[in-house]
Amino acid sequence: MEKLIGRNLNISVFISGRGSNLLSLIKYSKIKKSKIKINLIITNNKFSKGLEFAKKNKIKNYIINYSKKKEAEHKILEYLRKNKIDLICLAGFMKILSSSFIKKFKNPILNIHPSLLPRYKGLNTHRRAIENKDKFSGATVHFVTPKLDSGKIILQKKVRILKSDTEKTLAKKVLKIEHKLYPSAIEKILKKSSF
Structure with missing residues (x-):
């Protein structure tokens, strides 16, 4: 490149x-x-x-x-x-x-995923995190490979799951951190890469 x-x-x-x-x-x-x-x-x-x-x-x-x-x-x-x-x-x-x-x-192809990969690849991540009584969820930016949600992780950020959280409230919290995480992940790969 x-x-x-x-x-x-x-x-x-x-x-x-x-x-x-x-x-x-x-x-x-x-x-x-x-x-x-x-x-x-x-x-x-x-x-x-x-x-x-x-x-x-x-x-x-x-x-x-x-x-x-x-x-x-x-x-x-x-x-x-x-x-x-x-x-x-x-x-x-x-x-x-x-x-x-x-x-x-x-x-490179990047993806942002609403869980702390490798946990909860695919869909319904918030529901699965709540059902499993996880203390934390979050978002992950990773490189895309042919294997679903399995590429190298670039950056992750956690959010705490409260007992009062529903799928909807957790999704809202995770989305909020996604908005900061994606630009930060791009900055990170720009520093490391020889684009």
């Missing part, structure tokens, strides 16, 4: 839902010390609220029909190449990328 000389890191954010992590990354990209530029937003959901943030901030965005996964991924790879994307950030993207896509992209 070429070194970042006098330019920002071009990022594509993949979303499916409300896009709150996308919004926190957009805000982070606008601060002075930030070395990132969000060039492209990909979604599989035309009703994703995150598209409003894309339009508001004049960021190129594409809605991808995932009914034929192979074709969808081929199209996404084309968009990534055209827009010279250095890094993908998955932010509540509800589709699993194929190992072929991950290999073809070649650059």
